Amino acid sequence: MEKAELLELVNTKLKEKFHGSIESAELLYDFPVFVINKEHIHDVLSFLKNDEELNFHFLTDLTGFQTPDEKHLGVIYHLHNMGKNFRVRVKTFFPMANPEIPTATDLWKGANWMERETYDFFGVKFKGHPNLKRILNVDEMNIHPLRKEYPLEDQTRDDKSDKMFGR
Numbered sequence: 423m424e425k426a427e428l429l430e431l432v433n434t435k436l437k438e439k440f441h442g443s444i445e446s447a448e449l450l451y452d453f454p455v456f457v458i459n460k461e462h463i464h465d466v467l468s469f470l471k472n473d474e475e476l477n478f479h480f481l482t483d484l485t486g487f488q489t490p491d492e493k494h495l496g497v498i499y500h501l502h503n504m505g506k507n508f509r510v511r512v513k514t515f516f517p518m519a520n521p522e523i524p525t526a527t528d529l530w531k532g533a534n535w536m537e538r539e540t541y542d543f544f545g546v547k548f549k550g551h552p553n554l555k556r557i558l559n560v561d562e563m564n565i566h567p568l569r570k571e572y573p574l575e576d577q578t579r580d581d582k583s584d585k586m587f588g589r
Contacts, residue, residue: 428508429454432476440466455511463497463514464524470501470512471529477503478510484526484536486544488518492570495521495544518569525551543568 423431426449433447436456443462448455458466470478478501487496496515502508516523525548526533537548538557545566548554559567 423506423508425449425452425454428510432456432470432510435473435476436466436469439469450511453509453511455513457513457515460514460516460523463512464526464529467499467501467512467526467529470510476508477505478508480504481526481530481532481536482509484533484540486540486546486568488544488568488570489515493518495546495569497523497540497546499526521545522547522549524549527551542566545569 429447429449432454433444433456436444436447440458440462443459443466445457445459446455447457456466470476480502482500482502484497484499487498488494489496494515495518496513499512501510501512514523521544523546525537527537527548528550534552535557537546537551538554540546541548541551541554542556542559543566555561556563
């Protein structure tokens with residue numbers, strides 16, 4: 423099956439089952455990408471995994487990101503049907519003021535550490551996660567370092583000059 427056909431198949435099935443929940447569906451860089459309303463993300467992921475024809479039974483990756491306008495956070499899910507070698511990308515967005523979405527650990531056990539990493543670096547709270555705590559940074563850290571709201575460099579250092587960095 424060609425990727426454009428896969429996009430059309432998945433889009434049709436999602437629109438039939440979740441009318442109004444699909445914000446966009448497009449082929450980006452030869453990859454089917456679906457943007458889903460955050461209120462329906464868990465139901466859509468469950469459908470994509472359990473539908474007999476689609477059977478996206480493997481969660482390849484899950485990660486967070488911040489939009490360029492710095493007002494929203496999001497989560498990207500990469501799903502794979504290994505038997506037919508189908509892959510799709512599913513995205514959802516939410517405001518930084520309320521970074522909470524349902525966990526996917528009940529669908530894929532492998533989502534556990536991916537969600538913990540996303541929480542650790544972006545502050546996304548996965549509602550229902552069995553053990554949502556920091557995984558790579560120290561527990562005492564009170565920021566989420568991959569958010570764009572923090573300076574990239576230590577502002578108290580006086581042992582370097584911005585001239586060294588072309589500024």
